[in-house]
Amino acid sequence: MLGHMRQWANRNIGGLFLAPSFLIIILICAFPLIYSIYMSFFSWELASPLPKRFIGVENYLNIFQDSRFWFSLLRSIYIVGIGAILQMVLGFSLGILLNREFKGRNILTSFFLIPVVISPVVIAFMWKMIYSEQYGPLNYILNVVFYLKSVPWLSNTSVALLSIVIANSWEWFPLILLVTMGGLQNIPDDYIHAAQIDGASGWQITRWIIIPLLAPVLLTITLIRVIEDFKLFDLIYVLTHGGPGMSTETLNYLTYLKGFKFFSFGYSSALSILQMIVVIGIAAILVKKILIKD
């Protein structure tokens, strides 16, 4: 009997080993997601005495008619777009600059690694201190060194969103740096040497050899950044709470507000499902076409 069981376990080791993870993922991920879809078809206001009520796709229709949704989506796109450009330019240029032999190169690189492994909440507070309009070092340096006026980094509706993009790009450009450095290591030295013998300048080598060879891996990491920045929450919560006014309210932040400040669970669920569709759409392309190559 015991022998039979052992044999059976041995044959089905795959299922046995996978079962706990599978159950956990079903329980705390798949089930909540399905419940979220279900909730999105209800009018469910925790703050109102009315019970929850089935309303079909009305939440979705309301969302599409709500200008607050469209503006928040635009802000998300702004963060994603400007952020991707900033991170790419900074990370790639530093990668090219560091692509030379010198002592202490590894230690230097590891300094740039710090922002990507620490809590975004901490990063947000570091920048909140730096952006402080009256007492922050940034405005002080602008005043004293560059003779410029103080900038209301977080309190002006037309600057705040850019301030968030700057802090976020500061946090994540090192990731592009790592990818660039990893990619450069894989380019055979012969390519570069041959070009040098032919008299190519550093710029020409970068433009015609390095960029084309690194393009696929840079595209991959850019898509990853697009997905991650679309979900940006911590920096916005700490730096501006979506304000001043609604000037930094992104789609993700609006979903949070609707759910946990206004307690409109149905509406918030519908927003999160829409967000999910966008993210999963990009992620599916990324993962299927690029990350998993067989």
Added chain:
Amino acid sequence: MKTLKAKKKKINTFVAFLLIGIFLLVTLFPFFWMISTSFKIKGEFFTRPPIFIPDRFNFDAYRAALRSGGQKALIDSFIIAFISMCIALILGTMGAYGLRELLKKGKNYGFWMLIIEMMPPIAVVLPLFILFKYVHLLDTYPALILGNTVFVLPFAIWLLLGFLEDIPIPIEEAALIDGCSKFQVFSHIILPLLRSGLIPVAFFSFILPWNEFLMALVFSRTKVTPLTVVIPSLVMSDTVAWEQVAGLSVMAIIPPVIVAMVFQRYIIRGLTFGAVKG
């Protein structure tokens, strides 16, 4: 001609190092400012011109931050992150091996794991909040550990699948022919060979919950208070205690920074979702 070229090269190198220096300055300055602030005494943050380097190393802010919830926050964050890490290491290793055994011929089986990892947290946080409320799990360790596991476990499985791929199948087959059971293959061959893969898995499955904010914000109240909610709470109090915020933040970043610098080589693959195999 030759000297001109050499001179040009020298200038190029100089400019390159100058730019690298600027990058380094911009990257490190916020840290410098935070550390400097953490040593300031009450009120020194609110001066103009700002104080760049305080006169003395004053640990008052650290002590005050630890007293006003910081100590409990460090412990709570550690408990949540450590247990999440254990779950990810144990179930993740088993899950990755199981998945590979089941789908040896199937391709792209890591697909769903990565998709789950990339999903917007808010989409599960809202239904989980209702679920946890219903079963009275809000404000407990299990709520935060389970919540973090949503993302940590699939990521661990996916990372480990990558490392499993690097183990040649003939090694396993040879052991099976020699009469090993599949369990013995797993414990005596796979696990030792996976060792270098377990380092990044341990790192990420500890650091993600340690740094996580949204779930901490939504699932915690007063009994369980992770760092990422206690640090902002220091600001919400009557006077903004910037020194304390800075002090607790410094303590919060020490573990990830040290581990990342020591294991730099191992964690690049995870950071880039496999785009770069470090």
